[in-house]
Amino acid sequence: MTGFFAILQRDLRLALRQGADSVMVVAFFIVTTTLFPFGVGPEANILARIASGVIWVSALLAAMLSLERVFQTDYEDGTLELLTLSPVSLELVVLGKALAHWLTTGLPLIIAAPLMAVMLNMDPAGFGVLMVAMLLGTPALSLIGAIGAALILGARRGGVLVSLLVLPLYIPILIFGAGAVEAALLGVSAAAQLQIMGAILLLALAATPFATAHALRQAME
């Protein structure tokens, strides 16, 4: 477990020192969301109707944007090789890195989401559910995305590739995330959607570290 916290601490410190990463992700999220009113027009009721979907799609894209770097720099400077050789289990290392990715991208997105919801004229009734859904959904995005980030190590054009690999796998989270907010806006209980998102998160938590660690070992061969 100490290895897990060491990795987490190291990645967080790196992210804080560079600083720009989280800010860029949030900026990307805000700019993307802002594009939609230009595309569909400024009518308040149309925007309110599509707000949950727009916020979720933008959040997926923003979370994906930073995936490429989760393992890339460590792969290039040889840190990853040392980590695979170290006694700490690689699955824990992966979990630590996914958690660090979530803390530096998912969490800022959750904080920025209500702001965009206000700007898109979303009914305040959906805010709470949106936050809870993102709280359940974004960690799953980081965990599933880590698989893609590990698979593309050493590939050409890794950045574009990772989006092609990961986006289809993100579809369930998008569906239930946006569905939960929509249910709340209709005044129906969003419990079912949130429970399914919780189930997806638990499944991802249990299964993805092994897949990611396997992909990392392949990359190190």
Place this chain on the structure above:
Amino acid sequence: MHRFAKPSVFLKITAPILPWLVGATVILIASGLYFSLIASPVDYQQGATVRIMYLHVPAAWMGLFCYVGMALCGAMSLIWKHPLADICARATAPIGATFTALCLITGSLWGEPMWGTWWVWDARLTSMLILLFLYLGYIALVNAFDDPERGSKAGSALALVGAINVPIVKFSVDWWNTLHQPASIVRVDGPAVDPSMQLPLALMIFGFTGYYFVVLILRVRLELNERRIRALHLSGMFDDNGENSTAETKPYDPSHNAEASQ
């Protein structure tokens, strides 16, 4: 299974099967075409467009069949580190992607006259579209490495992850679809299959499956040849003193590489 690992064994086993497989496939598809285009009745509701079903359903079947095959290959590659499993998965992907695309295209051509639209965001269509994306992702990943063996291994891992994800995607798309289904004029379930339609449908499904195995065998051979060419380039051509390439009298065996790397 392990004895199939050696390319020579693969060639030895498939060489006598291949002509029979080709013959059976040609006969199945030819008779399937005869029954589906000429000797089958038209549907009382859908008219002659029902003839598209004899392509659409087998193509959909192949799209799913190939993905299951790839996932099984991925599992074999993970469990037994079997070099041929990676190659089979890699050879399957373009075939599966082609059939999935054909399923969508024929579905569109069927939907236009029947439903009055080329595309509906129906759960089945959407799931097939996502399946096509999964195929494209796999193909892109497998070809993105300088070392094809590394690409194949990464691909096998992705196929496995995708296969675990497919039921979740299917479930979520069904959910999404029932939530958003507009007042439905679209009858989602195709026609109830009449016995007179079952024969051409079965012939076409078996014919397409036969076609898959023919192309699979050819593509695996192609892949084995290319690995061997690569191995020769790496070992023999560019250093003209390579002991390995000259001293042995038996021909270079690429499976030696695959086994040694484990």
Place this chain on the structure above:
Amino acid sequence: MTEFFSMGGYASYIWPSYGITALAMIVLLLATLRGLRNSRRELDQLETVLQARRPRRNRKSRKAT
């Protein structure tokens, strides 16, 4: 015969479906066969080159992996 080709008025949907399917399956098969032929040719070439080189060997023994 014309009735067969008109397909009950749906010819413009049915024939393209069959045409596109046939085209895709044939193209996939031909591309595979062509790749196979090319790879076989290249392999033969490489092997004849290696055969020809066989006499002048052993300047130093470096193992190829």
